[in-house]
Amino acid sequence: xxxxxxxLQHFMVGRYGNDEFSLFLSxxxxxxxxxxxxxxxxxxxxxxxxxxxxxLFRVLSKNYNARRxxxxxxxxxSAKPKAExxxxxxxxxxxxxxxxxxxxxxxxxxxxxxxxxxxxxxxPKCRAKVIKKT
Ligand SMILES: [Zn+2]
Numbered sequence: 001x002x003x004x005x006x007x008l009q010h011f012m013v014g015r016y017g018n019d020e021f022s023l024f025l026s027x028x029x030x031x032x033x034x035x036x037x038x039x040x041x042x043x044x045x046x047x048x049x050x051x052x053x054x055x056l057f058r059v060l061s062k063n064y065n066a067r068r069x070x071x072x073x074x075x076x077x078s079a080k081p082k083a084e085x086x087x088x089x090x091x092x093x094x095x096x097x098x099x100x101x102x103x104x105x106x107x108x109x110x111x112x113x114x115x116x117x118x119x120x121x122x123x124p125k126c127r128a129k130v131i132k133k134t
Contacts, residue, residue: 016067018059021074025055099134 032048035041061067087109091100098111101121105128112121116134123129 014062016058016061016064019067019071021071022055022058024074024078025051025058029055099132101130101132103128104130 029048029051032044032051034048036043036045036048058067058070087100090111094100094111097114099114101110101112102108103110103123103126105123106126108123108125110121110123112119112132112134114134118131118133120129120131
């Protein structure tokens with residue numbers, strides 16, 4: 001077993017290895033191949049397999065520059081949905097104690113404690129004021 005681990009380590013020398021983008025690709029690939037079990041969704045199997053192979057290709061690739069460019073692109077592309085997902089998670093977590101408002105001016109998300117009646121909320125970023133019921 002130790003020998004196998006050593007061989008694998010040797011095999012991975014100089015290769016790009018795993019990153020967030022490869023993980024994302026393989027997870028989406030697995031989800032698609034699972035969904036392919038449902039009626040009319042069989043075509044998803046091939047897309048899923050392609051994504052998994054692309055993920056594997058990235059892990060084993062020796063072209064660091066190209067893989068870094070892809071990772072940067074992915075991080076830029078995923079930043080907004082990730083931030084929105086995080087806010088959604090916080091909203092669910094704090095649903096009993098806080099309310100969330102989006103600043104109309106700069107779209108900053110603000111969190112205020114619940115049950116304070118009508119209060120004036122000042123945006124911490126752009127200082128715009130808004131009156132809301134909490
Ligand atoms: Zn603002």
